[in-house]
Amino acid sequence: MKQQYLSVEEFNELLQQWNGEKIRISKRELHDYDDTLMELNSISYSRDTRRIDDYEPMHALQLNGPGKIHTDGQDFQQLPSAHYEIPLEDSTLYQFNESKFSLITDRATYTIELVSDS
Numbered sequence: 072m073k074q075q076y077l078s079v080e081e082f083n084e085l086l087q088q089w090n091g092e093k094i095r096i097s098k099r100e101l102h103d104y105d106d107t108l109m110e111l112n113s114i115s116y117s118r119d120t121r122r123i124d125d126y127e128p129m130h131a132l133q134l135n136g137p138g139k140i141h142t143d144g145q146d147f148q149q150l151p152s153a154h155y156e157i158p159l160e161d162s163t164l165y166q167f168n169e170s171k172f173s174l175i176t177d178r179a180t181y182t183i184e185l186v187s188d189s
């Protein structure tokens with residue numbers, strides 16, 4: 072499969088086509104790995120200009136819908152809220168390989184893929 076880099080606009084356009092689908096979001100950050108299953112109802116973006124420090128993102132991708140999260144050594148648990156937030160940076164890389172998205176930030180790598188019902 073061919074890996075291609077996307078602009079944020081191209082990424083958004085392709086991801087919008089997955090509204091109403093079941094998705095898996097995987098996050099790798101240092102030695103931490105989280106796996107989330109979600110019914111994607113909508114996609115939105117937020118901007119926070121009142122950040123206290125650089126750890127809080129100025130921009131974030133919000134994947135909205137009910138879901139469950141699986142963290143290290145635990146069973147799946149309900150998401151605390153009906154959205155999953157991915158911090159976006161000016162340096163974020165957006166990739167797509169015909170079946171999954173990868174977002175690579177300075178802190179973590181996020182993978183978004185469709186989940187089949189089987």
